[in-house]
Amino acid sequence: MCGRYSFAPDLKIVNEHYNIMANPADVTANYNAAPTQLLPVISNETPRQLSLFRWGLVPFWAKDASIGNKLINARAESLDTKPSFRNAFKNRRCLVPADAFYEWKKAAGGKTKIPYRISIKNQPLFSMAGIWEQWKNPAGELLQSFSIVTTVANELVAGLHNRMPVILPPEAEHLWLSDLKKDALLALLQPFDAGAMELYPVSTLLNSARNNSKELIARSANYQEDLFSGLGN
Numbered sequence: 001m002c003g004r005y006s007f008a009p010d011l012k013i014v015n016e017h018y019n020i021m022a023n024p025a026d027v028t029a030n031y032n033a034a035p036t037q038l039l040p041v042i043s044n045e046t047p048r049q050l051s052l053f054r055w056g057l058v059p060f061w062a063k064d065a066s067i068g069n070k071l072i073n074a075r076a077e078s079l080d081t082k083p084s085f086r087n088a089f090k091n092r093r094c095l096v097p098a099d100a101f102y103e104w105k106k107a108a109g110g111k112t113k114i115p116y117r118i119s120i121k122n123q124p125l126f127s128m129a130g131i132w133e134q135w136k137n138p139a140g141e142l143l144q145s146f147s148i149v150t151t152v153a154n155e156l157v158a159g160l161h162n163r164m165p166v167i168l169p170p171e172a173e174h175l176w177l178s179d180l181k182k183d184a185l186l187a188l189l190q191p192f193d194a195g196a197m198e199l200y201p202v203s204t205l206l207n208s209a210r211n212n213s214k215e216l217i218a219r220s221a222n223y224q225e226d227l228f229s230g231l232g233n
Contacts (some may be wrong), residue, residue, distance in 0.1 A: 002165040005101035034209035057147035076189035088131035095127040129166040154194035
């Protein structure tokens, strides 16, 4: 799954990667992006700009927005069949910019869950595949929300969790936003190359979504041993 990620790249990197002119206010550093927050995405309707959507997809037919709390992730295997996701998959796809995502693992010999920061080597920015929806509340106010697509974990992430977000190679980003046939879109949703990724433990301060500072992405020396002895077991 993907329950937290970070997006704190340089504005110039964002603009060059997506060939856009992003508003600096939309690229503020977020080291602990969490569900229900308004976060930047690039949608298939506005591929030349960043838009702020709420994390946690609310289907157009939902009675209230609370369902979005349970729909932060969408399994790639059921995108085209699950009622909550199939309309968005068909019509509304997006890129979710990030520079890392987080997953947790119990510390060796204890109950404490240690967060790990997972990123791509020598790549300051990547895109996770997403789907999005539009929903109106009884007052007619519009809410745009998204879910991150997940797939089976690669060999690196599997030591932490059996799922991971779909990370699209740069050459596949425009394809995910295009009008490809269903099977061609689903073929893009593969685990990212484990050899191109790296991870390390970070502070348990990340466990609270209220914490959001640069210290959250620093390597934690307290759990260095767990990084080598616990993964892959």
